[in-house]
Amino acid sequence: MQDPRRATPRTDQVLADPQVAAAVTRLGRPVVKRAVTAALERCRTGEVDASQVVGVALAALPLYPTSLRPVINATGVVVHTNLGRAPLSDAAREALQVAAGTNDVELDLATGRRGRRGAATLAALAAAVPDAGEVHVVNNGAAALALATCALAMGRTVVVARGELVEIGDGFRIPELLESVGATLREVGTTNRVRLSDYSDAIDESTAFVLKVHPSNFRVEGFTSSVPISELSTLPVPVIVDLGSGLLAPHPRLPDEPDAATVLRAGASLVTASGDKLLGGPQCGLLLGDRDLVDRLRRFPFARAVRVDKLTLAALEATLTGPPTPVAAALASRPEDLLLRASAIASALTEHDASAVRSEAAVGGGGAPGVVLESAAVSLPADLAAPLRQLDPAVVGHVVRGRLLLDLIAVPAEFDEAIVEAVRRVAKDG
Numbered sequence: 001m002q003d004p005r006r007a008t009p010r011t012d013q014v015l016a017d018p019q020v021a022a023a024v025t026r027l028g029r030p031v032v033k034r035a036v037t038a039a040l041e042r043c044r045t046g047e048v049d050a051s052q053v054v055g056v057a058l059a060a061l062p063l064y065p066t067s068l069r070p071v072i073n074a075t076g077v078v079v080h081t082n083l084g085r086a087p088l089s090d091a092a093r094e095a096l097q098v099a100a101g102t103n104d105v106e107l108d109l110a111t112g113r114r115g116r117r118g119a120a121t122l123a124a125l126a127a128a129v130p131d132a133g134e135v136h137v138v139n140n141g142a143a144a145l146a147l148a149t150c151a152l153a154m155g156r157t158v159v160v161a162r163g164e165l166v167e168i169g170d171g172f173r174i175p176e177l178l179e180s181v182g183a184t185l186r187e188v189g190t191t192n193r194v195r196l197s198d199y200s201d202a203i204d205e206s207t208a209f210v211l212k213v214h215p216s217n218f219r220v221e222g223f224t225s226s227v228p229i230s231e232l233s234t235l236p237v238p239v240i241v242d243l244g245s246g247l248l249a250p251h252p253r254l255p256d257e258p259d260a261a262t263v264l265r266a267g268a269s270l271v272t273a274s275g276d277k278l279l280g281g282p283q284c285g286l287l288l289g290d291r292d293l294v295d296r297l298r299r300f301p302f303a304r305a306v307r308v309d310k311l312t313l314a315a316l317e318a319t320l321t322g323p324p325t326p327v328a329a330a331l332a333s334r335p336e337d338l339l340l341r342a343s344a345i346a347s348a349l350t351e352h353d354a355s356a357v358r359s360e361a362a363v364g365g366g367g368a369p370g371v372v373l374e375s376a377a378v379s380l381p382a383d384l385a386a387p388l389r390q391l392d393p394a395v396v397g398h399v400v401r402g403r404l405l406l407d408l409i410a411v412p413a414e415f416d417e418a419i420v421e422a423v424r425r426v427a428k429d430g
């Protein structure tokens, strides 16, 4: 038998293979070269044949030029923090393509002079919330609140109800965020109750503003009271509302979820919110409110440190002006339609112990805590959960009482066939 070391091709021969060369163009040379080197090593030991080296190397390559992997969100959580919050609309994705290259983000092509960065995006946001005198966009919701606080309350106090001292996730807390940019908190009321007089008693010459934080990830029930914005707005200092969710106008399916238009109309001076929760856009932070106040924030030096990039501006514009977002589509979905889809998927998978069931979905980290969204799911054996997560795209559901539920509320219908194929594939392998 021939010595496999002699039959092993040279690295440059393998790299010259058209498919390998195409992979170098797509993924970069170091990654491809590592895969080729590993395949050649296996060839030298006789584990793979010389004719298989290219195939083995290609199979070992990462699927994408990013380590992020696409996921079908069958968790039943519409805005899933661990899955990247809001998926972008096709319009926003197309906008990203344009934004990714060289473009006129700060150039007026008509005059050849410098143009206002993000003008069209800000105009679209202003048009979406006519009650806001002025609007501005920063990197995320926390940055919006940090900018407002450091511009208005550095070395001063912010009055906030004890029941609204929220931890937003990953260990980050709103009160600590405010203190980290130089504000002193003046907590009022108790965990469950606060009155207008608590606020007015706490206000003095050091007060910069009253902050109302929407508890977007928990609910306090029972003997509770909070002060409506219409009453807070009678106080002699600005009222800033950290809305979180990014809902711009009331949503029929989320009647208790506050929205920017309603909050501003009730007398808030400024609203801060996230762009990638219920608004369904890219990660960003929205500042909406009094013209003078927003202008001040926009020009404050720290604003430059939380400035959004061209990708965000483009995706946000398309989110605001384009067709309904996937988040909006999920919230508008009807349980009966979802059940029909689940039944169709389940009947294609009867030999794999699949059935269609009604389910309860949630908005998720984006807001509306405790709200149950009626939905439907495909119920499968729980041991399929792990292999389904290994596919491309990965299918992520949730296990309830020994069954894997693939909830369809956040799955666009065009993925139904992919779910059928994914289950067939892992059930066959298993």
Ligand SMILES: *Cc1c(COP(=O)(O)O)cnc(C)c1O
Binding pocket: 140, 141, 142, 143, 166, 168, 213, 214, 215, 216, 217, 242, 243, 244, 245, 273, 274, 275, 284, 285, 366
């Ligand atoms: C989500 C949220 C934030 C933080 O927004 P990010 O966009 O994640 O920075 C702040 N406040 C509230 C009430 C939130 O729900």
